[in-house]
Amino acid sequence: xxxxxxxxxxxxxxxxxxxxxxxxxxxxxxxxxxxxxxxxxxxxxxxxxxxxxxxxxxxxxxxxxxxxxxxxxxxxxxxxxxxxxxxxxxxxxxxxxxxxxxxxxxxxxxxxxxxxxxxxxxxxxxxxxxxxxxxxxxxxxxxxxxxxxxxxxxxxxxxxxxxxxxxxxxxxxxxxxxxxxxxxxxxxxxxxxxxxxxxxxxxxxxxxxxxxxxxxxxxxxxxxxxxxxxxxxxxxxxxxxxxxxxxxxxxxxxxxxxxxxxxxxxxxxxxxxxxxxxxxxxxxxxxxxxxxxxxxxxxxxxxxxxxxxxxxxxxxxxxxxxxxxxxxxxxxxxxxxxxxxxxxxxxxxxxxxxxxxxxxxxxxxxxxxxxxxxxxxxxxxxxxxxxxxxxxxxxxxxxxxxxxxxxxxxxxxxxxxxxxxxxxxxxxxxxxxxxxxxxxxxxxxxxxxxxxxxxxxxxxxxxxxxxxxxxxxxxxxxxxxxxxxxxxxxxxxxxxxxxxxxxxxxxxxxxxxxxxxxxxxxxxxxxxxxxxxxxxxxxxxxxxxxxxxxxxxxxxxx
RNA sequence: UGGGCGGUCGCCAAGUGGUAAGGCACCGGGCUUUGGAUCCGGUAUCGAAGGUUCGAAUCCUUCCCGCCCAGCCA
Numbered sequence: 001x002x003x004x005x006x007x008x009x010x011x012x013x014x015x016x017x018x019x020x021x022x023x024x025x026x027x028x029x030x031x032x033x034x035x036x037x038x039x040x041x042x043x044x045x046x047x048x049x050x051x052x053x054x055x056x057x058x059x060x061x062x063x064x065x066x067x068x069x070x071x072x073x074x075x076x077x078x079x080x081x082x083x084x085x086x087x088x089x090x091x092x093x094x095x096x097x098x099x100x101x102x103x104x105x106x107x108x109x110x111x112x113x114x115x116x117x118x119x120x121x122x123x124x125x126x127x128x129x130x131x132x133x134x135x136x137x138x139x140x141x142x143x144x145x146x147x148x149x150x151x152x153x154x155x156x157x158x159x160x161x162x163x164x165x166x167x168x169x170x171x172x173x174x175x176x177x178x179x180x181x182x183x184x185x186x187x188x189x190x191x192x193x194x195x196x197x198x199x200x201x202x203x204x205x206x207x208x209x210x211x212x213x214x215x216x217x218x219x220x221x222x223x224x225x226x227x228x229x230x231x232x233x234x235x236x237x238x239x240x241x242x243x244x245x246x247x248x249x250x251x252x253x254x255x256x257x258x259x260x261x262x263x264x265x266x267x268x269x270x271x272x273x274x275x276x277x278x279x280x281x282x283x284x285x286x287x288x289x290x291x292x293x294x295x296x297x298x299x300x301x302x303x304x305x306x307x308x309x310x311x312x313x314x315x316x317x318x319x320x321x322x323x324x325x326x327x328x329x330x331x332x333x334x335x336x337x338x339x340x341x342x343x344x345x346x347x348x349x350x351x352x353x354x355x356x357x358x359x360x361x362x363x364x365x366x367x368x369x370x371x372x373x374x375x376x377x378x379x380x381x382x383x384x385x386x387x388x389x390x391x392x393x394x395x396x397x398x399x400x401x402x403x404x405x406x407x408x409x410x411x412x413x414x415x416x417x418x419x420x421x422x423x424x425x426x427x428x429x430x431x432x433x434x435x436x437x438x439x440x441x442x443x444x445x446x447x448x449x450x451x452x453x454x455x456x457x458x459x460x461x462x463x464x465x466x467x468x469x470x471x472x473x474x475x476x477x478x479x480x481x482x483x484x485x486x487x488x489x490x491x492x493x494x495x496x497x498x499x500x501x502x503x504x505x506x507x508x509x510x511x512x513x514x515x516x517x518x519x520x521x522x523x524x525x526x527x528x529x530x531x532x533x534x535x536x537x538x539x540x541x542x543x544x545x546x547x548x549x550x551x552x553x554x555x556x557x558x
Numbered sequence: 559u560g561g562g563c564g565g566u567c568g569c570c571a572a573g574u575g576g577u578a579a580g581g582c583a584c585c586g587g588g589c590u591u592u593g594g595a596u597c598c599g600g601u602a603u604c605g606a607a608g609g610u611u612c613g614a615a616u617c618c619u620u621c622c623c624g625c626c627c628a629g630c631c632a
Contacts, residue, residue, distance in 0.1 A: 006572075033632055068631065125630055134628050135560040170630050180561040182628050191630035210632045234562055234627050256563085259625090263569075311581095312570075318625065322569040325582045335595065370595065401593065410591055446591080456591055513592040537594055 009052060009255055009314055013225055017056075022224045022250050026058030027093060029223050031065040031214065034076035034198075036269045038083045040290045040305070044260045047309040049227055050089050059093030061221055066099045067213045069197035077198075079284075083292040087302045094221075098213050099199050101220060105208050106160065108216050108246050109171060109190055113152045117245040118189055119145055120155040121172045128170075132177075132185050139177035139185040159192055162205040166192045171206075175241060183238050187211060211235055215242045218252040226254045230318065258318040260309075262326060265290040287532050288473045288489060298473070299509055299519020299534040304333045327535045331517065334534065338511040339367045339374060342412060342458040343497035345470060345515060347386035349462065353420065354437045355383045364444065365413035379498050381414050384462035386496050391457040392434055394422065401455035403434070409455040412513065416442040416453050458513065465496040468529040470518065497529075504529065511537075 003010035016022065028049040032042060053060035062084065066072045084091070112118040121144045123131060133139035147155075159169055171190035179185055189212045196202055208216075215238075218226045226239070236254050243251035266272060267290060275281045284291055287298035295305060308329045312321060342365070355361070360380040368374035387403070396404040403409045408418045415438040422434045441448050474489040497512075504510065509519045516536040524530040 031632090035632080065632070071631075121630095123630095128630075129628075132628065137560095137628095139628090167630065172630095182561085185628085188630050193630085207630090209630075214632085230563065231626050232632090258564080315564095315571085317564050319570065322582065325570065328582060331594095340592080340594095365591095369590095369592080399593095412591070414591090416591090442591095444591085453591080455593080458592085511592090511594085513594065537592085539593065 004313075007314055008316065009048070009225075009227060009257065010055065012253075012255055013052065013056065016224070016253065021253075024222055024224065024250070026053060026056035026225060027061065027221070027223045028053045028058065028225050028227055029061040029063050029093070029218065029221060031063045031098075031217075031228075032080060033065045033068070033072060034080060035068075035071040035073070036076060036273070037079055037284045038292045039267050039272075040262060040265065040292075040295070040309075041260060041267050043087065043292060043305055044309045044312070045227075045229065046084075046087070046089055047306050048257060048314055050092075051310060052225065052227065053092060058224070059222075060091055061093035061223070062091045062095045063217060063221065064095075064097045064099075065210075065213065065217075066097055066197070066199060067208050067210065069193055069195040069200075069207065072198055074198045079293070083296075086296060087292065087306055089306060096217075096221065097199060098208075098217050099197060099204075101213075101217055102200065102204055102208070104220060105213060105216055106206075109208070109212070110153065110156065112173070112189070112242075112245060113156055113171070114149060115245065116149060116174065118152070118171055118173050119147050120152050120159070121145070121170050121186075122168070123170075125167050132182070135180075135182075141177050142172070142186065145174060145186070156190075159190070159206050160204075164192055166194050168192065173238075173242070173245075175238075181234055181237060183211070183235050184241070187238060211238050212242065215239045215252075216246065219243055219246075219248045223252040224250075226252045228254060228256055229259045230256045230316070231259075232256055256316075257314045258316050260312060261318070261320045262290060262323055263320050264323050287471070297522060298532050299507075299517070300330060301333065301509075304330055307333075328538065330535050331538060334509060334511065334517045336370055337368075338509045338517055340365070340369070340513055341498055341501050341510050342379070342460055343468070343470075343495055343501065343512040343515065344386050344388045344458055344460055345493045345495045346389040347460075347496050348389040348392065348431055348434065350385045350387045350417075350434045350436060350459065352381075352383050352385065352417065352438050353435055355381070357383045359383070361414070361443070363411075363414035377500055379413060379500075380461055380464055381411070381459075382461040382463050385411075385459045386462055386465060387434070387457055387459050389431065392419075392422070392431060394424075394431065402457055403436070403455070408439075408451075408453055409457055410442070410453050411438075411459045412456050414443060414459070415439055416447060460496050460498050464499045466499055466502040466529065468495050468497055468501065468531055469493070470495045470531050470533065471521070472533045495531075501529065502526070509534065513537075 003014040030046050030049045050060045064077055121142045123142055131140050131142060170188050172186040173189050175184045175186055177185050188209050190206045190208055192205055193207050233256050239254050276284055285293035285297045287294055308326060360382055362378045363381050364376050364378055366376045391402040393400055393404050403419050405419050408416055410416050417436040417438045420435045420437055423432045425432045470493045472491045504520045506520045506522045506524050509517060511517050517534040518531040519534050521530040521532050
């Protein structure tokens with residue numbers, strides 16, 4: 001199993017394997033704290049860890065890092081488990097909770113006290129801060145640093161028994177108060193907390209710190225490679241110190257990778273919380289969010305999200321990926337699988353003057369030109385149709401290939417039609433209706449006389465059309481690191497679609513040609529379809545319109 | 559500011575002394591009953607300055623920029 005040369009983590013693991021550093025199989029883990037909903041960043045860490053385990057035929061664990069009762073809730077565990085199942089990322093090892101290991105962790109801290117590597121400190125939080133010094137000032141040893149082992153042990157047990165109040169005492173590692181690495185200036189190992197733990201209830205009065213729990217839980221779980229993001233680099237010396245002092249054999253190794261961000265995506269928990277709690281967003285599953293639930297609701301496929309993360313890969317540098325890359329990745333997958341359907345977002349009526357009112361012509365349309373196996377469907381063409389308002393212009397610019405008075409265009413899957421006129425609303429000047437005639441020689445083939453028809457537009461039969469609500473989402477603004485949700489970042493349109501769309505079920509995806517990829521919202525009910533736009537097509541209306549605008553400007557200029 | 563980690567095209571990213579892959583984006587063109595898809599072509603001297611070398615993105619020096627660390631958060 002050769003290491004991927006682009007994956008520095010694999011290269012490091014390969015070295016460990018060759019050196020025979022571990023006598024147990026490779027084991028990784030993902031340790032989320034259940035204090036919020038998962039987002040793309042979590043999926044990224046998840047795929048890195050599970051990917052490594054898979055590659056080396058090892059084990060991948062999920063460990064809820066629930067060592068702070070003040071911020072954790074069962075609700076978040078449940079949501080995480082739900083997301084995990086949906087993502088389909090297999091936990092080949094075990095699912096554990098750090099808090100279930102509190103007894104074992106307590107034994108370890110006792111051992112550390114016994115061996116003189118940890119002590120009970122009576123400094124209050126603000127005093128501790130002062131004694132720790134800062135970047136320019138070395139810290140000073142706590143006055144309690146040289147307490148006798150017996151006294152430390154007694155105090156530790158009384159802390160556990162609940163004899164002291166939060167902040168009154170803490171357990172600290174005895175390392176180096178002058179270290180330039182602040183994490184080594186006698187860091188807190190255990191602290192007193194009075195909150196009820198969502199899982200342990202009031203059983204514990206003292207709780208291990210992140211560093212303590214992380215290192216020893218990894219070791220206890222048999223983890224070999226503890227992969228985490230780069231902000232923990234400066235914690236690595238502490239991670240190693242703890243495992244060494246507690247005399248763990250073949251201690252796990254921490255390797256850090258750069259964080260992944262998406263340009264334009266609000267991922268930070270505090271921002272998300274504010275947006276959700278302020279009511280600007282519908283909730284944690286708002287389709288504008290890059291939370292797992294939001295992406296799911298929007299219509300992203302689970303495999304697509306995980307595959308994207310895997311493709312992005314790891315690096316030591318923090319990255320901010322252009323959303324366009326994600327979108328293009330999503331399009332690529334959708335293009336191969338999403339059936340094509342016709343719909344109009346802003347309907348305007350088109351009457352075929354030479355098609356009698358009671359008559360219907362069956363047109364045949366492929367379900368997916370990329371995939372012949374997807375088959376075809378028949379759609380009834382009637383005298384009265386709806387077409388996209390933007391597909392018609394009374395006075396079109398030169399390169400407008402859609403419908404205009406006297407011009408011809410193809411109705412997708414059906415005939416070539418020629419516009420014979422239109423009616424406008426006298427009050428607003430808006431186009432109220434369009435008239436046209438169809439060319440009966442052009443069903444399923446080009447005009448026999450050889451004339452070229454360049455434009456193809458969508459249509460739906462007025463008689464058979466199904467109504468749907470279409471939601472278009474814009475990205476949330478994230479200016480200056482301060483997330484502001486724009487009320488305009490969502491637009492809701494009453495649209496019409498061809499009848500086959502009525503058969504779609506929640507979660508189903510579809511491509512409305514030229515409009516984008518859409519998914520049926522989970523809340524959608526038959527007969528009242530709600531569709532979310534997943535992504536636009538690469539070169540859709542906005543680009544088209546920009547081009548036309550540019551051409552009009554050119555005309556005006558010359 | 560002390561320490562740590564990073565800096566190759568707008569965004570990702572190959573490359574580890576031999577004369578700058580690829581993807582996304584963008585621009586131009588071909589094909590097309592989606593102006594989609596697809597196909598062809600175009601776009602960087604490697605944070606900066608010095609130095610070592612026949613030769614450097616790759617080695618050395620100094621400098622600049624970004625991120626992380628002074629929670630009894632994770």
